[in-house]
Amino acid sequence: MSSTSILEIKNVSKTFSGVKALSDISFDVRKGEILGLIGENGAGKSTLIKILAGAHQKDSGEILLNGEPFEVRHPIEAQNLGLSVIYQEFNLIPSLSVVENIYLGKLPLKNGLVNWKKLKEDAIQVLEQLNLDINVMEKVSNLSVAKQQMVEISKALATKANVLIMDEPTATLTGEETEILLRQVRELKAKGITIIFVSHRLEELFSVCDRIAVLRDGTYVGTKDTCDLTKDSLIEMMVGRPLDQTFPEKEVKEFKEEVLAVKGLCRGKYVKNVSFTLHKGEILGVAGLVGAGRTELARLIFGADRPDAGEIFLRSKAVTFKSPHQAIKNGIGLVPEDRKNQGLVIELSVRENAMMANLGNAIVNGLVHPKKEIEITEKYIQELQIKTSNVNQIVKRLSGGNQQKVVLGKWMNADTDVLIFDEPTRGIDVGAKAEIYKLIISMAGQGKSIILISSELSEIIGLSDNVLVMYEGEITGTLSKHEVTQERIMYHATGGR
Template sequence: MNNTLLLEVKELSKVFPGTRALNRVSLEVRKGEVHGLCGENGAGKSTLMNIVGGVIPATEGIMKFDGKIFEPRKPKDSQDAGIGFVHQELCLCPHLSAAENIFIGRLPSKGDKIDFKKLYEDADAVLKTLDANFSSKTLVSNLTVSEQQLVEIAKSVSLNCKLLILDEPTSSLTDKETAKLFQVVKDLKNKGISTLFISHRMKEVFEICDRVTVLKDGAYVGCMNVCEITHEDVIKAMVGRDLGELYPDKSSKIEEDNYIIKVENLSGNGFDNVSFTLKKGEILGFAGLVGAGRSEVMRGLCAIDPIKRGDIYLNGEKQKFKRYRNAVKKGICYLTEDRKNSGLFLHMSIAKNISSANLEAVSKRGWIKKNREYSLSDKYVKALSIKIPGLSYPISNLSGGNQQKCLIGKWLSTNPKVIIMDEPTRGIDVGAKREIHNLLRSLSEQGVGVIIVSSELPEIIGVADRIAVMHEGKLAGFLQGEQVSEESIMKLASGANLS
């Protein structure tokens, strides 16, 4: 690997009103290396990347790129210097083709018209270097998430980028799609292009990165060679302590014949004849490949989406939910996997978000009382140890982990009998994950029914007492105890029989 520095950040600080987001941070990325950047939510990773990407200016400090002083004032400055930034939330125009997205703002022309022939030829040539198997004429809205990522990467490659920044690139990808992305990163590395890889997934950091830099509370902790350290070394650097066991102990209080939820032959869009029970004291996990119908079952159970047939029993009583609010009133709540678009009101305050599911508790004669709103919200901020600057601040200012805790607090305020969490720790750092896992165990032991849907096999194995595995809209089987392993889950998820 080339030891020549491509990006050099020295003593970089960023101060926002009332908070110091970065405090004298340093970072060095070599030419042709894959460099990991890790840290808990709120550690300063996004702020640092936004400065490098020209989104916001630094308060103080020095940056050099390719040996020259680097002071970007807008994203185009970073782009022109040779920095490509693929955000976790992809920034594409879905109604345009892949080619138009790749060359947006610099479309080839003939006279006063777009030269579509050259556009598609150039775009296909770039996509071919990334081993893409779709035409550049395809509308972005018709592409999978992994294919859309390739369009974003192609955009950077077409600009002759020297450094590619990938922010949580695998959060919505399957294992197969992740493997393909990693091959793209390796191919770019072979061409001398550096990658800055931001991720909470230790397994991926150790698989793809050469070195890793850790930030904590806006400060630089250290830079380590991946081949010389363990997962535990990075985690300890991130959280400042040894986390011990990543997952809580399994439940010893499961009441085998006491069913909180009983579902019989539930069928709907994307699933058919699904039957299962949720026992008091247990956490039930749902596993399966993307598109297997896990989320669809949960949304049907809660009447978010309509069902075709099937019976649902809550504590022995048959239910007929016409709308989601009927399920909520009976004590069943669903925490979406997409907290930013479907779970939270990002433009509203922390207090308004937490109280939004239980307006009756904070209202009097149809009017919301601010003191009640703040009292209810403060209760769950304290109970869940949510780190906030104040209840009146926009929830969009919080880290992913604290946003997720606010979403949990929002639904706990309704005193649920059953809480369903879809991808409970997506995009959340390892410290916050442990806190949420412990919270779920605590809820189950208090008698609240807990169902989790997760694509992370270590999480589903570590947290759930029993695992339902789905394949193409049907239940392929249940696993518990010594039956549980990644291999057995994947066998059922892929339609194979357990030997």
């Protein structure tokens, strides 16, 4: 390691439920530098950040801060040692003032009372470090998103942080706001603060970072000086691997029967003028990085959100879904990214979850027939090889892969014509992934139309007939099965057209 290292990560590993999130990670962060940290979704960045923050504990390895062992079991401990994290999702209380948010949990007291005079003076001093002109008594809810981001940075500076980790800090900012933030990042560096800057936006990394470290599939690829990198070489570091999954053979065919058409769909800054068609039996991949608008697009099609503009056609007929219930009635289903909170009711049984989207299958003479429910559920347990003690097993006690299979069983029972898969294999083991791949291809072979959203490029390439690539709410590329490569996807996913 360099003698100028402020933070050293040595052979750090972390496993969740048998899934290796980090494997023997080693790299250093130099004092006073801005180190970019990049990798595809699922590369291990978030896990590493949470370990450094004290939110997760490593399984093995060693971390040194200023040459001393860094063992923390709570974010407060990390902050007390000079390391703070600014997460993508703000951790602010909108109803409180700027000064209260900055010093939340550490208000200075005088004779048992809050010393408001000192509080304001300290807050103004912190804001001056960022050259910010913000009224410290202003409610946070009245501030722009960019200024709220600055308040988050101010909170970190108030802890006397000398290592600052910024996780996708520009994800919710406009172009102009992003430039302001990047300028502040450079000024923080000039004041001697070390920054780990996590972003999917390559132009930002090239703009502010001294070096860039790359993670891939939970492993460390390498760190290079930014001046020695090009956009293409960085993309190659991110995705430069052979397809490491075995995908079932899939017949290449010409699709003729249009099932779903989306025309000019818009919602705020998340989905901008999106148009595409989906055919019977087609698997349409949707690729993109964090914040690209993929999940927001899925929610619009499924009726979970309402579009600002645009139309959806189902078998050439214009449809408007005011709720997911209406979409389901019209044959559209969604396997959501967040299976525990949106795909399942984890306190209920396998049977109750499997029947949730189509209880009508179990109605006999106007009443729900328990024997019929059990019969249907056992059919999907067998077909999907769900490892459960019985149909009444509580879902939260199943593994992640088996929970995902219960979600799939629910939609198989609903017998939808269009099924949207949003990150269908996130957080599950390789064996379960292979089974889900076979199921997706089997469903398409039976005439179902599939929209596949995935951050794993190997899945997109291995399963899709055609691929849409999104960047900041727009479709920046449309690739056929014969055209698609990891490099082409990443080119469009980072703004190339």
